[in-house]
Amino acid sequence: MSTDEAGHGGTTPGGPGNSAGIHGAGRYLIQLVTPAGERISHPEFDPWVQDITDERLCSLYEDMAVVRRIDVEATALQRQGELALWPPLLGQEASQVGAGRALRDDDFVFSSYRENGVAYCRGVDLTDIIRVWRGNASAGWDPYTINMATPQIIIGAQTLHATGYAMGIQNDGADSVAVTFFGDGATSEGDLNEAMVFAASFQAPVVFFCQNNHWAISEPVRLQSHIQLADRATGFGIPSLRVDGNDVLAVMAATRVALDRARNGGGPTFIEAVTYRMGPHTTADDPTRYRDANELEDWAAKDPIDRVRSLLDRKGLLTEELQQHVKDRADAVAREMRNGCTSMPDPEPLDIFKHVYSSPNSWLDRQQDHYSRYLASFGDPAGATTQEGAR
Amino acid sequence: MIREFRLPDLGEGLTESEILSWKVGVGDTVSLNQVIAEVETAKAVVELPSPFAGVIKELHEQPGTVVEVGKPIVTFEVPDDGATAPAADQPTVAATTKAVAGKREPNLVGYGAVVESSGHPSRRARNLTVVEPGERLGRKTPDAGTRPAERPRSTPPVRKLAKDLGVDLADVAGTGPGGLISRDDVRNFVGGGDLPAAAHHLSAVPDGRQDEPSGGGQPERETRTPIKGVRKFTAAAMVASAFTAPHVTEFLTVDVTPTMDLLARLKANRAFAGYKLTPLTIVAKAVLIALRRNPSLNSRWDEASQEIVQFNYVNLGIAAATPRGLTVPNIKDADTLSLTGLAEALAALAESARAGKTTPSELSGGTISITNIGVFGIDAGTPILNRGEAAILAVGAVRNMPWEHQGEVALRQVMTLSLSFDHRLVDGEQGSRFLADVGAVLADPGMVLTMV
Numbered sequence: 001m002s003t004d005e006a007g008h009g010g011t012t013p014g015g016p017g018n019s020a021g022i023h024g025a026g027r028y029l030i031q032l033v034t035p036a037g038e039r040i041s042h043p044e045f046d047p048w049v050q051d052i053t054d055e056r057l058c059s060l061y062e063d064m065a066v067v068r069r070i071d072v073e074a075t076a077l078q079r080q081g082e083l084a085l086w087p088p089l090l091g092q093e094a095s096q097v098g099a100g101r102a103l104r105d106d107d108f109v110f111s112s113y114r115e116n117g118v119a120y121c122r123g124v125d126l127t128d129i130i131r132v133w134r135g136n137a138s139a140g141w142d143p144y145t146i147n148m149a150t151p152q153i154i155i156g157a158q159t160l161h162a163t164g165y166a167m168g169i170q171n172d173g174a175d176s177v178a179v180t181f182f183g184d185g186a187t188s189e190g191d192l193n194e195a196m197v198f199a200a201s202f203q204a205p206v207v208f209f210c211q212n213n214h215w216a217i218s219e220p221v222r223l224q225s226h227i228q229l230a231d232r233a234t235g236f237g238i239p240s241l242r243v244d245g246n247d248v249l250a251v252m253a254a255t256r257v258a259l260d261r262a263r264n265g266g267g268p269t270f271i272e273a274v275t276y277r278m279g280p281h282t283t284a285d286d287p288t289r290y291r292d293a294n295e296l297e298d299w300a301a302k303d304p305i306d307r308v309r310s311l312l313d314r315k316g317l318l319t320e321e322l323q324q325h326v327k328d329r330a331d332a333v334a335r336e337m338r339n340g341c342t343s344m345p346d347p348e349p350l351d352i353f354k355h356v357y358s359s360p361n362s363w364l365d366r367q368q369d370h371y372s373r374y375l376a377s378f379g380d381p382a383g384a385t386t387q388e389g390a391r
Numbered sequence: 392m393i394r395e396f397r398l399p400d401l402g403e404g405l406t407e408s409e410i411l412s413w414k415v416g417v418g419d420t421v422s423l424n425q426v427i428a429e430v431e432t433a434k435a436v437v438e439l440p441s442p443f444a445g446v447i448k449e450l451h452e453q454p455g456t457v458v459e460v461g462k463p464i465v466t467f468e469v470p471d472d473g474a475t476a477p478a479a480d481q482p483t484v485a486a487t488t489k490a491v492a493g494k495r496e497p498n499l500v501g502y503g504a505v506v507e508s509s510g511h512p513s514r515r516a517r518n519l520t521v522v523e524p525g526e527r528l529g530r531k532t533p534d535a536g537t538r539p540a541e542r543p544r545s546t547p548p549v550r551k552l553a554k555d556l557g558v559d560l561a562d563v564a565g566t567g568p569g570g571l572i573s574r575d576d577v578r579n580f581v582g583g584g585d586l587p588a589a590a591h592h593l594s595a596v597p598d599g600r601q602d603e604p605s606g607g608g609q610p611e612r613e614t615r616t617p618i619k620g621v622r623k624f625t626a627a628a629m630v631a632s633a634f635t636a637p638h639v640t641e642f643l644t645v646d647v648t649p650t651m652d653l654l655a656r657l658k659a660n661r662a663f664a665g666y667k668l669t670p671l672t673i674v675a676k677a678v679l680i681a682l683r684r685n686p687s688l689n690s691r692w693d694e695a696s697q698e699i700v701q702f703n704y705v706n707l708g709i710a711a712a713t714p715r716g717l718t719v720p721n722i723k724d725a726d727t728l729s730l731t732g733l734a735e736a737l738a739a740l741a742e743s744a745r746a747g748k749t750t751p752s753e754l755s756g757g758t759i760s761i762t763n764i765g766v767f768g769i770d771a772g773t774p775i776l777n778r779g780e781a782a783i784l785a786v787g788a789v790r791n792m793p794w795e796h797q798g799e800v801a802l803r804q805v806m807t808l809s810l811s812f813d814h815r816l817v818d819g820e821q822g823s824r825f826l827a828d829v830g831a832v833l834a835d836p837g838m839v840l841t842m843v
Contacts, residue, residue: 076424080442081399284402286435292624293751 027230029274030254031244035302037310039249048253054317060101060248061308062326064093067117068305069330071279073337074116074130078283082341083133087114091246091278094304095211096181097121098251099273102259103179109148110162111181112155114211118181122146126333127340136347138355156182156189159208163195166204166268177262179207179255185216187232188224196236196268203267207258208233210270211245213277218290233270245275246304275304349375392471394443395463402434409457410464411436419447427465445469545572553577625717632778636692636813640773641822645830646794648804653836666734670806671763673833674786675733678761679705679726680842681828687821688782688812689758699816708760708777709737711744719777720749721757761786771807781816784829785809806833 032049033039052060071088078086089096092114100121103109111118116129128141132151139150152158162180169176186192187210199206212229214221225232233240239261243254251273258269276299280287312318353368401408411429415421424440427447431437449466452458543560545553549572553560556577563580565572618626650673657663682689682705691700707725711718720743722728722736743749760777765788774785787807794803808829812822831838 073424076440079399079401079437079440081397082442084400085403280435282403283437284434288435294755297751297755 032249045253048256063097073334088279094248095245095273098248099255102255106176110158113151122148126337156186156191159192159195166206175263184212184221199268205262208270217281230272240270245273394467396465408432443467640811643830644807647833677829677832685825702758706758708757710762720753771809782812
């Protein structure tokens with residue numbers, strides 16, 4: 001089955017060096033590394049990744065491998081009954097790591113539920129990632145500790161939050177940027193469209209980072225949009241980039257271009273990272289019901305991690321030592337997450353009242369009082385707690 | 392230390408799953424996350440990774456069993472260090488699940504499933520409540536024996552009235568918009584209880600809607616099936632192929648008696664014992680030999696790069712009717728195979744296609760295809776190219792026909808070959824020569840000596 005044209009970017013007519021890549025329709029895909037791992041030169045975007053030394057390239061490879069390991073381990077934890085649900089990001093590691101590692105600490109991320117790779121780059125505590133998916137808390141972490149809001153489940157709602165935050169940055173006169181992550185399906189939602197109207201009107205410093213993973217649950221992207229998603233931004237007067245989302249260097253370059261524009265008063269940018277969700281929508285989904293196996297195979301050939309590995313190999317950097325180091329790191333992270341998950345205490349019944357309001361609220365206090373008296377009516381507080389606290 | 396692994400809720404709100412197979416046996420040592428079982432839920436077939444590193448002490452359920460969520464399925468003996476401490480010791484899990492079993496419904500957006508409390512998991516049937524434009528002719532008729540699953544459309548006061556009067560709303564025909572049952576409908580039902588239901592409806596259809604029962608047990612006049620899955624992909628591929636590659640089809644009818652004689656001799660030969668040799672095997676071999684002399688039929692038109700790709704290998708596609716629909720798995724590097732190798736590959740390919748186990752790699756990368764329409768008793772056709780390929784050969788049935796043989800009419804075994812090719816890539820000359828070569832081999836297998 002034919003898929004998108006990802007991977008042809010550097011070789012299509014008008015390929016590298018054609019600056020038509022930034023504006024206009026029918027654009028080619030920005031690509032710096034081919035699926036075979038060949039670094040191709042791109043005069044316009046090369047300067048943006050000039051500082052990526054061999055060492056930093058190895059570190060990007062490690063990030064992607066670790067993110068995949070987190071994802072695989074969490075999927076296993078769900079299958080073992082330790083998590084209620086998990087949304088795998090398999091195949092989207094380059095998009096998330098390339099973008100996540102382009103950010104400054106004072107930039108603020110508003111993501112959907114699939115950006116666990118971005119959260120990793122922001123330095124999230126691994127236990128916090130899975131807190132919500134275990135059903136132990138309504139949110140996993142304090143957004144201000146890592147400058148990343150907790151995942152938004154409502155499709156596209158976070159784009160409004162990001163735009164509002166960006167307008168706040170503008171009012172503060174700061175040069176940080178709000179970056180919002182969403183999928184191809186969100187581009188069909190009202191929220192994103194409204195966010196883009198406001199972002200354009202106020203020239204807010206926000207980056208709209210769309211991971212076009214080709215499937216909105218079971219809805220293929222081609223049914224949702226008759227034009228490339230990047231071209232939708234044009235209608236809002238927002239410049240856009242279309243980048244090979246399985247090429248970590250290209251994603252990083254594109255994100256830096258967009259961040260730079262936002263920091264310098266240039267307003268919003270829309271990035272379409274063309275990638276592929278190689279797994280199910282969530283662990284409760286069966287993609288074989290709606291997706292052709294050939295499509296998956298086509299994209300497996302463009303695997304983002306294999307690509308970096310090939311690049312490292314060509315450069316002679318893929319040493320035994322590096323591979324062992326990356327494997328050890330991934331294993332350690334997986335172990336830490338598993339331990340954090342299985343040793344996580346169940347929440348107390350009254351915890352549900354804890355994070356509703358930031359300041360005291362008399363109505364809530366009353367409800368809490370009623371509920372604790374109800375629990376006390378069981379006589380054995382410990383027994384009541386166990387029963388109520390069970391998932 | 393003994394640990395139990397209880398069947399988790401593998402979807403969102405599932406109450407049971409079927410154990411399809413165990414990947415481990417009692418006594419096996421397993422590592423953390425090693426796949427131990429394949430399980431089918433109402434939503435998907437999934438693999439269960441082991442939650443422990445240890446030794447399998449007991450498998451509680453047989454494959455094919457439907458197990459309730461929360462029931463122990465595996466007992467492990469694990470080392471006492473507790474490094475992989477699980478949350479298995481949660482005495483409340485089973486109780487909690489039991490309390491809600493049978494009531495919970497999956498809440499995944501997109502699609503969901505209701506699980507039967509017994510038997511196999513099944514998907515929820517869609518209840519039609521609104522008449523779709525295309526559906527009027529084949530409007531569903533309520534069966535005498537079964538009752539629509541959906542509650543009859545009505546309003547709370549009318550339901551109360553019906554209940555008070557002892558009327559089952561499922562028996563009442565609604566005359567309001569969309570079949571809504573009104574207060575009058577219920578009263579009329581009680582008042583005219585002896586009126587045949589159908590006649591009753593006819594007098595009460597205000598908008599000409601033809602949604603009343605039409606003649607009892609008659610089958611529906613149309614069946615509508617959503618276009619999806621393999622059918623959809625097949626259709627897209629067929630359209631893309633038929634409207635991009637200009638097709639030419641040529642026919643050649645051949646006296647294949649010598650080939651049939653050869654097959655009979657090979658079958659009797661001990662060197663070929665155990666191999667499934669059929670006319671298709673010989674045709675496939677003939678195609679591979681003819682391709683060497685006519686390579687342009689083994690090529691691809693690359694529109695994007697404006698190049699013709701000449702394959703120096705042959706991935707031979709064989710069209711197969713499978714439970715999932717038409718697929719064309721191919722034999723990789725078929726040109727390097729001996730006759731027995733080819734026979735084995737064909738048998739393996741047919742076997743996996745029948746079992747629905749064709750792998751994606753077997754389905755992609757084909758360079759030329761054969762379709763064996765003879766198995767359906769058909770002689771000839773104009774096959775549509777498998778997308779991206781330059782030629783496809785349809786093999787007809789072998790028939791006993793009166794045929795010219797050594798200057799006289801004799802009863803001979805005759806087969807028709809139909810070759811479609813992409814006229815952008817292949818001229819009439821090459822196409823004809825290729826078909827003539829295949830025919831020559833079948834008509835006289837000895838001709839191979841002049842070709843290789």
